[in-house]
Amino acid sequence: MNYPLLNVPERPAKPRQKGLTMVMDKGLSLRQVEDFIDVAGVHTDIVKLGWATSHVTPNLKEKLALYKSAGIPTYFGGTLFEAFIIRNQFSDYQRVLDEYGMEYAEVSDGSIDIEHDKKCGFISELAKQVTVISEVGSKDAAKIFAPYKWIKLMQAEIEAGAWKVIAEAREGGNVGIYRGSGEVREGLVDEILTQIPEETIIWEAPQKEQQVWFIKLIGSNVNLGNIAPAEVIPLETIRLGLRGDTFDYFLNQVK
Ligand SMILES: C=C(OP(=O)(O)O)C(=O)O
């Protein structure tokens, strides 16, 4: 922090288990990655190369090396995993992870149907190789499931070896835990939180109102994902109660 300011919520030092900011890189150039690291690296815990963008991104190894040298872990979007699975290429996917020196991988079923036991099998298998982040929720807005089902799926995936589970929202923040309008399915989130430890979940929250909602519900150190690179610094100020959206909320807490 650049100057002393009293009563600012505490943020744990990186690497941390709570208060994670997961950023979505959907095609930054090497130079943009360098600039991003300069300005936002200190506030970024992990970077996802969105969906299967890593398949068509030039200079992929150099890009991964830039993040690595800044101490920021990376992983490929779950859609890439699904693209390999639907083609029966799971072992090819494992080789790709090795070849690119990946330390994390996402297992999701947002675009395809995978029997849940099978999905959990992929999680356990990959957990022998990398740290697994699993994702619950469909990218199809018509596929809505009840809170008890979200809880059951999340519990099974954590048991299978997932380090964190992501609650799906896409880049737009308009499916999964949100309604089409982007409004949070509040009852769903409340119910999930009665059963799943909050630090185990990464909530995809690409829109500012969604970030604010989760920070007010859970606190500064909620795990948030699908944050756009240019929104990392603004998000950090919202976490700290230093933007209008959470200013009063934190004043009330420190009184
Ligand atoms: C974020 C997306 O996908 P993934 O989770 O695979 O990166 C998306 O399709 O908007």
Ligand SMILES: O=S([O-])[O-]
């Ligand atoms: O579960 S809710 O509030 O849509």
